[in-house]
Amino acid sequence: QVQLVESGGGLVQAGGSLRLSCTPSRSIRSFTDMGWYRQVPGKQRELVARVLSSGITNYADSVKGRFTISTDNARNTMYLQMNRLAPEDTAVYYCNGGLNVLGRFWGQGTQVTVSS
Numbered sequence: 761q762v763q764l765v766e767s768g769g770g771l772v773q774a775g776g777s778l779r780l781s782c783t784p785s786r787s788i789r790s791f792t793d794m795g796w797y798r799q800v801p802g803k804q805r806e807l808v809a810r811v812l813s814s815g816i817t818n819y820a821d822s823v824k825g826r827f828t829i830s831t832d833n834a835r836n837t838m839y840l841q842m843n844r845l846a847p848e849d850t851a852v853y854y855c856n857g858g859l860n861v862l863g864r865f866w867g868q869g870t871q872v873t874v875s876s
Contacts, residue, residue, distance in 0.1 A: 765782065781837050794831065
């Protein structure tokens with residue numbers, strides 16, 4: 761079983777920054793893609809940012825220019841740098857990774873709360 765462990769969530773004021781981390785239980789190089797999703801109560805989980813094994817990234821329109829997804833192979837960790845946070849960014853953030861025939865895996869989620 762593949763595990764993804766997130767950290768870095770918390771409470772921050774609007775305009776502030778947070779960095780989320782996701783460390784998988786196997787080499788990050790083995791994933792076809794990895795990404796961050798978020799979910800608020802009563803709404804569907806939505807893609808925030810994704811990075812392919814090729815290095816190509818894509819972002820939700822709502823976070824473009826504010827959030828940056830990256831990977832560090834040496835630390836076997838994926839990051840989401842979140843700047844200029846707004847109250848509407850409040851959600852549980854989930855790490856996700858794809859492993860070809862093994863399917864997709866999710867982390868346990870980390871709460872991000874942005875106060876106005």
